[in-house]
Amino acid sequence: GENVEQHPSTLSVQEGDSAVIKCTYSDSASNYFPWYKQELGKRPQLIIDIRSNVGEKKDQRIAVTLNKTAKHFSLHITETQPEDSAVYFCAAGSNQFYFGTGTSLTVIP
Amino acid sequence: EAQVTQNPRYLITVTGKKLTVTCSQNMNHEYMSWYRQDPGLGLRQIYYSMNVEVTDKGDVPEGYKVSRKEKRNFPLILESPSPNQTSLYFCASGQFFNSPLHFGNGTRLTVT
Numbered sequence: 341g342e343n344v345e346q347h348p349s350t351l352s353v354q355e356g357d358s359a360v361i362k363c364t365y366s367d368s369a370s371n372y373f374p375w376y377k378q379e380l381g382k383r384p385q386l387i388i389d390i391r392s393n394v395g396e397k398k399d400q401r402i403a404v405t406l407n408k409t410a411k412h413f414s415l416h417i418t419e420t421q422p423e424d425s426a427v428y429f430c431a432a433g434s435n436q437f438y439f440g441t442g443t444s445l446t447v448i449p
Numbered sequence: 450e451a452q453v454t455q456n457p458r459y460l461i462t463v464t465g466k467k468l469t470v471t472c473s474q475n476m477n478h479e480y481m482s483w484y485r486q487d488p489g490l491g492l493r494q495i496y497y498s499m500n501v502e503v504t505d506k507g508d509v510p511e512g513y514k515v516s517r518k519e520k521r522n523f524p525l526i527l528e529s530p531s532p533n534q535t536s537l538y539f540c541a542s543g544q545f546f547n548s549p550l551h552f553g554n555g556t557r558l559t560v561t
Contacts, residue, residue: 341508346491371547372547372548374549374550376550382554383539383552383553383554383555384492384539384550384552385552386549386550389549391547429491429492431492433547434546434547435497435499435505435546435547436494436497436505436507436508437482437494437550438494438508439484439491439492439493439494440491441489441490441491442491
């Protein structure tokens with residue numbers, strides 16, 4: 341099956357700085373790569389996703405890049421704000437999804 | 450309001466006592482799935498369903514059962530719960546199998 345690795349497990353940044361979270365996957369058949377944000381005590385919620393036929397996607401301060409050859413994809417958050425503090429999960433798959441183990445992001449005011 | 454509804458939110462039970470966690474979605478989604486979330490392990494898929502009467506094992510199906518008799522409902526059944534099934538469980542649905550997932554609020558299960 342698919343194996344998704346996510347790094348780093350924890351990340352602290354100053355407010356206004358950028359944050360980058362990286363994921364690798366093993367199954368070349370994976371074609372959908374979503375990112376979810378989970379605030380403390382709440383459900384995961386989709387923040388951005390990318391499909392295998394696209395290399396980059398941006399939504400305001402959030403962007404995701406995908407390198408199919410190297411089998412890795414990354415989440416970029418620019419101009420971070422305290423409300424960006426949460427756990428972020430990447431996922432990869434087609435009909436069955438495998439999640440990374442999560443990155444706890446802390447934005448220091 | 451479009452939503453995925455899970456019940457109960459909290460459940461404490463004893464080893465071996467059968468239980469069911471219900472999940473219902475009102476978005477006419479084809480795809481539904483169950484995950485368990487444990488510290489340091491992320492979200493692991495238990496079972497998923499592409500459509501009515503179609504279910505498949507995920508990564509950690511042992512000790513769980515599901516059924517998809519209607520499009521909107523996807524209950525998770527633990528026939529004989531054990532302490533290692535103590536976890537936070539999420540139900541999720543998506544329009545199709547590779548579309549954004551909408552998660553329920555979660556069920557925190559404790560098996561003593």
